[in-house]
Amino acid sequence: MSANKQDRAFVITRHFDAALPHVWKAWSTAAEMQSWWGPKGCSIKVAAFEFRPGGFFHYAMHFPEREPMWGRFLYRNIDKHTRITWLNSFSNETCGITRAPFDMAIPLEILNDVRFAETNGSTIVTLRALPHGASEDEIKTFEGMTASLAEGYGGTFDQLAAVLAKSA
Amino acid sequence: MAENTIDATFAALADPTRRAILARLAKGAATVNELARPFDMSQPAISKHLKVLERAGLISRTREGQTRPCRLETAPLKQVDQWVGNYRTLWEDSFDRLSQHLKSKPKR
Numbered sequence: 001m002s003a004n005k006q007d008r009a010f011v012i013t014r015h016f017d018a019a020l021p022h023v024w025k026a027w028s029t030a031a032e033m034q035s036w037w038g039p040k041g042c043s044i045k046v047a048a049f050e051f052r053p054g055g056f057f058h059y060a061m062h063f064p065e066r067e068p069m070w071g072r073f074l075y076r077n078i079d080k081h082t083r084i085t086w087l088n089s090f091s092n093e094t095c096g097i098t099r100a101p102f103d104m105a106i107p108l109e110i111l112n113d114v115r116f117a118e119t120n121g122s123t124i125v126t127l128r129a130l131p132h133g134a135s136e137d138e139i140k141t142f143e144g145m146t147a148s149l150a151e152g153y154g155g156t157f158d159q160l161a162a163v164l165a166k167s168a
Numbered sequence: 169m170a171e172n173t174i175d176a177t178f179a180a181l182a183d184p185t186r187r188a189i190l191a192r193l194a195k196g197a198a199t200v201n202e203l204a205r206p207f208d209m210s211q212p213a214i215s216k217h218l219k220v221l222e223r224a225g226l227i228s229r230t231r232e233g234q235t236r237p238c239r240l241e242t243a244p245l246k247q248v249d250q251w252v253g254n255y256r257t258l259w260e261d262s263f264d265r266l267s268q269h270l271k272s273k274p275k276r
Binding site for chain 1: 173174175178179181182247248250251252254255256257258259260261262263265266267268269270271273
């Protein structure tokens with residue numbers, strides 16, 4: 001069970017029954033992006049969509065009867081039909097970076113890396129995400145820790161100790 | 169708790185010595201001397217690492233006479249775990265909608 005949990009952390013894979021160019025278009029155009037991306041229950045209004053390295057996707061998240069929250073993607077690498085990397089964070093109306101506008105611990109910036117691959121007309125999308133600045137080793141450490149935590153605690157953390165020792 | 173705990177947690181984990189210290193503390197509380205021994209490091213050097221871990225909320229130190237045993241604190245790790253869960257949900261929901269969105273489009 002714990003191994004399973006480790007595999008899951010920060011990596012999401014999904015098969016889409018669509019050709020790669022269609023999937024790519026859903027990620028690379030404002031009209032399509034705002035129709036599917038975002039937290040549940042909110043509607044996205046695009047303020048800026050600059051799909052190029054160094055460009056911003058700046059959007060408002062509208063929830064019923066609440067002030068809109070703002071967010072942004074800062075695109076880093078775009079490799080057509082293959083890969084997109086970007087930094088995601090909350091922002092203000094003028095696209096300046098901000099902390100989450102609610103009381104929850106969230107990394108200031110999240111580095112996302114999504115890869116696309118087509119097989120027999122369907123498209124596999126794999127997203128990896130980690131706090132910006134964190135390394136693979138830190139993630140591995142953390143994954144070991146959460147796996148250990150998931151088993152409950154109160155005694156010692158043998159598994160955690162083993163994982164930490166390995167990554168040290 | 170500081171609002172940037174998650175970033176502080178990961179920053180604290182960035183150093184292999186600090187990860188090793190946490191590995192030791194996962195087995196139970198230990199004093200600075202006990203922690204310094206296996207690392208071939210001076211006590212001040214270890215103390216510096218402990219301060220980083222303490223600031224990130226990953227360890228706590230209590231006064232017990234002259235020694236101040238360090239203990240592993242799991243609250244920051246649980247916070248990160250919660251964020252991971254929320255972030256997963258965000259993307260699972262979005263991918264559900266993306267799947268619907270792609271189905272609704274003609275295969276041009």
